[in-house]
Each structure stands twice: as structure tokens, then as C-alpha cells.
Amino acid sequence: MPGLGDRVTTVKTDIYVTSFGPVSDTDMEYTIDVFFRQSWKDERLKFVGPMNILRLNNLMASKIWTPDTFFHNGKKSVAHNMTMPNKLLRIQDDGTLLYTMRLTVHAECPMHLEDFPMDFHSCPLKFGSYAYTITEVTYTWTKNASNSVVVEGESSRLNQYDLLGQTVGNETIKSSTGEYTVMTAHFHLKRKIGYFVIQTYLPCIMTVILSQVSFWLNRESVPARTVFGVTTVLTMTTLSISARNSLPKVAYATAMDWFIAVCYAFVFSALIEFATVNYFTKRGWAWDGKSVVNDKKKEKASVIKKNNAYAVAVANYAPNITKDSVLPTIAKGGVVDPGKAKTESKPAENKKSFNSVSKIDRMSRIMFPVLFGTFNLVYWATYLNREPVIKDMVPSNQ
Numbered sequence: 449m450p451g452l453g454d455r456v457t458t459v460k461t462d463i464y465v466t467s468f469g470p471v472s473d474t475d476m477e478y479t480i481d482v483f484f485r486q487s488w489k490d491e492r493l494k495f496v497g498p499m500n501i502l503r504l505n506n507l508m509a510s511k512i513w514t515p516d517t518f519f520h521n522g523k524k525s526v527a528h529n530m531t532m533p534n535k536l537l538r539i540q541d542d543g544t545l546l547y548t549m550r551l552t553v554h555a556e557c558p559m560h561l562e563d564f565p566m567d568f569h570s571c572p573l574k575f576g577s578y579a580y581t582i583t584e585v586t587y588t589w590t591k592n593a594s595n596s597v598v599v600e601g602e603s604s605r606l607n608q609y610d611l612l613g614q615t616v617g618n619e620t621i622k623s624s625t626g627e628y629t630v631m632t633a634h635f636h637l638k639r640k641i642g643y644f645v646i647q648t649y650l651p652c653i654m655t656v657i658l659s660q661v662s663f664w665l666n667r668e669s670v671p672a673r674t675v676f677g678v679t680t681v682l683t684m685t686t687l688s689i690s691a692r693n694s695l696p697k698v699a700y701a702t703a704m705d706w707f708i709a710v711c712y713a714f715v716f717s718a719l720i721e722f723a724t725v726n727y728f729t730k731r732g733w734a735w736d737g738k739s740v741v742n743d744k745k746k747e748k749a750s751v752i753k754k755n756n757a758y759a760v761a762v763a764n765y766a767p768n769i770t771k772d773s774v775l776p777t778i779a780k781g782g783v784v785d786p787g788k789a790k791t792e793s794k795p796a797e798n799k800k801s802f803n804s805v806s807k808i809d810r811m812s813r814i815m816f817p818v819l820f821g822t823f824n825l826v827y828w829a830t831y832l833n834r835e836p837v838i839k840d841m842v843p844s845n846q
Contacts, residue, residue, distance in 0.1 A: 449513050449580075449584070450488070450489065450490035450491060450492060450543075451491070452584075456582070456584060456585065457488055457489075457580075457584065457586075458488065458489075458586055458587075458588055459486055459487070459488045459515045459517075459577075459587050459588070460486070460487040460587075460588050460590040461485060461486050461487075461575075461587055461588070461589060461596070461631060462485050462589060462590040462591060462595075462596045462598075463483070463484060463485070463596070463597045463598070463633060464482060464483040464485070464598050464600070465481070465482050465599040465600060465603060466481045466482065466483065466550075466600050467480070467481035467600075467603050467605055468480050468481075468599060468603055468604050468605065468606065468611060468635065469604055469605035470607070471569075471571070471606060471608070471609055471637065473559065473694060473695055473696065474694070474695065476556060476557055476696060477554055477555060477556055478554075478555060478571050478635075479552065479555075479605075480552070480553050480555065480573065480635075481550070481552045481553075482550070482552075482553065484517075484548065484549055484550075484551050485548045486514075486515055486546075486547045487544065487545065487547070487590060488515065488544070489542070489544045489545070490512070490543050490545060491543045493539055493545065494541065494542060494543040495539075495541055496541065497541070499541075500540060501538050501539070501540050502538065502539045503537075503538050504537045504538070505537070506532070506533045506535035506536070506537060508537055509535060509537050512545075514547055515580075515585060516577055516578045516579050516580065517576065518575065518576070518577075519555060519573065519574065519575045520574040520576065520630060521572060521573070521574050522553050522554065522555050522556075523554045523555065523556060524553075524554040525551055525552070525553045525554070526552045527549055527550070527551055528552070533549075534549060534550035535549045535550075536548040553573070555571070555572070555573055556572075557571035559696075561696075561698055561700075561702050562700060562702060562703070563702070563703050563834065564639070564695065564703055564704055565639050565644040565702075565703070566639065566641060566703060566831040566832060567639050567703075568636065568638050568639075568836045569609075569636075569637045570634045570635070570636050570637075571634065571635045572633070572635075573632070573633045573634075574630050574631070574632050574633075575587075575630070575631055576621075576628050576629050576630040576631060577629070581625070581626035581627055581628055582620065582627050582628060582629050583626070586629045587629045587631050588618070589616060589618075589631070593615075593616045593842075594842045597616050597633045597842070599614065599635075606637070607640075607643075608639055608640050608643060609637040609638065609639055609640060610637065610638045610639075611636070612636040612637065612841065612843070613636055613838070613841040614633055614636065615633070615634045615636070615838065615841050615842065616631075616633045616634075616842075617631075617632050617634075618630065618631050618632060619632060636836075644704065647691075648687060648690075648704060649704075651683075651687055652687055652707065652711040653711070655680050655684055655687070655711065655715060656711050656714045656715055658676065658680055659676060659715045659718040659719070660714075660718060660812075660817060660820075661676065662676040662677065662718060662722060663718070663721070663812045663813045663816070664809075667725050667729050667805075667806050667809065668729065670726060674722070676718075676722075677715075677718060677722055678719070680715045680718070680719075681712075681715050681719060683715075684708070684711060684715050687708060688705075688709075688712065691704055691705075691708060692705075703831055707827060710827075714816065714819075714820055718812075721808060721809075724808055725806045725809055728808075
């Protein structure tokens with residue numbers, strides 16, 4: 449190790465990102481392809497000659513001291529070896545070394561999905577020395593903070609995200625073996641909502657609207673309204689299950705979960721509303737809006753009339769009955785002409801009225817769309833206006 453016991457070796461680093469992505473929500477990790485550059489000074493390698501810089505083969509890297517840099521949040525790192533190891537080693541005459549390699553790193557990206565799918569994430573890349581403490585090796589950025597991490601234009605492989613920019617910094621961590629320098633680079637991502645609007649939000653909205661169409665159907669159309677209610681409830685259940693497939697199994701509700709839950713409540717309420725209307729709908733011939741008691745009284749009176757006519761007819765045909773002048777009068781008054789009775793009963797039979805429109809349906813036609821529209825205004829205004837405040841962020845070149 450250069451300067452062992454005499455001075456602290458300073459390793460200057462910078463990163464050139466050739467490819468960023470994809471990002472996995474379920475595993476909470478991302479993939480990044482970089483040219484990782486390190487530079488330090490080793491006085492033992494000073495030389496004098498006709499050349500100022502020696503360009504050495506990558507095999508020489510194993511013959512000299514190199515920093516034991518590792519990625520703190522890396523799950524898997526791959527050094528490319530096709531067609532030869534992708535490494536570069538140069539030594540200047542004053543003993544300064546430049547060591548560059550091409551790496552593909554799979555790193556952790558902690559995500560908070562409360563605002564999904566209108567969420568922002570900051571994916572870190574942390575690296576430092578594995579064995580040397582700050583009293584032996586420290587890390588710094590080669591250039592200023594804005595130029596030490598560069599993302600190549602059109603390098604993004606992100607389908608669901610926009611790369612807003614990056615911020616760089618450093619920190620010191622303490623462990624049981626000492627204090628270590630850790631270099632950090634955060635890549636700031638914003639999720640694209642278009643896929644989820646097409647896949648989830650629009651189907652949910654259309655399903656809620658479809659459930660409210662039943663308010664305009666006749667309340668005697670029991671099969672049609674039942675199909676509307678049950679089908680829309682099952683559709684919302686399917687949408688809620690499929691929306692969770694692309695997410696990790698988090699214990700909290702996301703913004704999409706709240707939207708689906710409210711839509712489910714509207715659809716289920718529409719089904720309950722029909723059940724309530726159906727409960728208050730009379731069976732048999734539809735109620736014509738008049739009092740049921742009056743109809744019952746009329747039926748009683750007609751039965752009494754028929755009984756009186758029958759009694760009088762029997763009295764007329766009974767033997768040994770003295771002729772009374774009163775009886776014919778009663779008989780004439782009590783006997784009902786069959787022709788007239790038929791004609792009188794016809795209008796009553798033909799009087800088939802339809803149920804009047806339920807007051808509950810009338811209220812629901814206005815109340816449900818207004819409430820659902822208000823919910824959408826509040827929901828989209830709340831989530832779409834949220835913008836994170838990121839200090840010292842370098843905008844992406846894309």
C-alpha cells in the first residue's frame with residue numbers, strides 16, 4: 449500500500465453511466481452499467497523516461513496495489529471480460545495511476561410506495577473501501593459534484609420511469625472495525641403514469657359509470673339491474689387483484705389502492721341501492737299510486753253485493769212463499785245484470801299501470817355522479833401536484 453504509516457492515500461473517483469435500468473419494483477433494485485474510474489498516487493511507481501504516461505496491459509493490475517473498492521448496496525456486480533477484460537491502467541511519471549473498469553451493478557433501491565403510481569424514488573449507489581479505514585484510505589470525487597457522475601444521453605432503459613437527475617456526496621460510517629469513507633450517488637426517478645391510467649384507472653372509472661347506468665333502468669327490470677350490479681362488483685374485484693401483481697407485498701395501502709377501494713365502494717353501493725329500490729317495489733300488478741286500503745274496501749263491497757243478490761234469488765224460487773211487494777223491489781235492486789257486470793269489470797282488468805320512478809333512483813342519478821366526480825377532482829389534484837424538492841440535483845441530459 450502506498451504511503452503506509454506515513455500518509456493517507458486519497459483515491460479520486462468518478463462515474464460515467466452508459467446505461468441505466470431497468471428498475472424492478474417487486475425486488476426493489478435497479479441495474480446500472482458504468483465506467484468506474486479511480487485515480488491515486490503511488491510514489492513507488494515514479495519513473496523517468498521518454499514517455500510521460502505508461503499504458504499498461506490489464507494484467508499488470510494484479511501486480512500492483514489497487515483500492516479494495518466495493519459497493520455497499522450492491523446485490524451483484526459483474527466485471528465485463530469480453531473479448532478481453534474491460535480494464536484500463538495508466539501510470540504517469542509522477543506515480544499517479546488511473547484505473548478504469550466497466551461494471552454492471554445490480555443495486556438495492558429502497559422504495560416508499562404510498563404515492564404509487566405517482567411516486568418519486570431516489571436510488572442510491574454507495575461505494576468505498578472494504579478494509580481500509582479513513583486513517584489509511586479516503587475517497588474524494590475527481591471533479592466537482594456536478595461533473596463527477598455523468599449520465600450518457602439516451603442511455604436510459606426505463607419504461608416506467610423518467611430519470612430526473614442525480615446528486616452526489618460522501619459520508620462517513622462507523623463500525624466495530626473503524627470509520628470508513630462512503631461515496632454516494634443518488635439517481636432520482638419519477639414514475640410514468642400512462643401505463644397505469646390505461647391498465648387500471650380507466651377500467652375502474654368505466655366500471656363505476658356502468659354501474660350507475662342501472663339507475664336509469666325501470667325498477668321492474670330485475671334481471672338487467674342484477675346483472676349490472678353483480679358484473680361490475682366482480683370486475684372491480686378482478687381489477688384490484690391484477691393491480692397488485694406488479695408490486696411488492698407491502699403492508700400499507702398505495703394511492704392506487706385507495707382509488708380502487710373508493711371505486712369498489714361506489715359499485716357496491718349501486719348494487720345495494722338497487723336492492724333497496726327492489727324491496728319497496730310492490731309485487732303482482734304494479735301499484736298505480738292509489739291507496740291499497742281503498743282497493744280492499746271496493747273488493748269487500750263487491751263481495752257483499754254478490755251475496756245479497758244470491759240470497760234474493762233463492763228467496764224468489766223458494767216454495768210456499770207469500771208474495772210480498774217488497775221482495776221484487778229488493779230483487780230488482782239486488783240482482784246484478786251479467787252484461788253490466790262484465791262491462792264494469794273489464795276496465796278494472798285492463799287497468800295495468802307501471803310503477804312510478806323510485807325517489808331513491810331519482811336521487812341516485814344525481815348524487816352518485818356528483819360524488820364520484822368530486823372524488824376524482826380531489827384525488828388527481830392532490831397527487832399530481834406533488835413535486836419533490838431535491839437539493840443540489842444535477843438534471844439528466846436525456
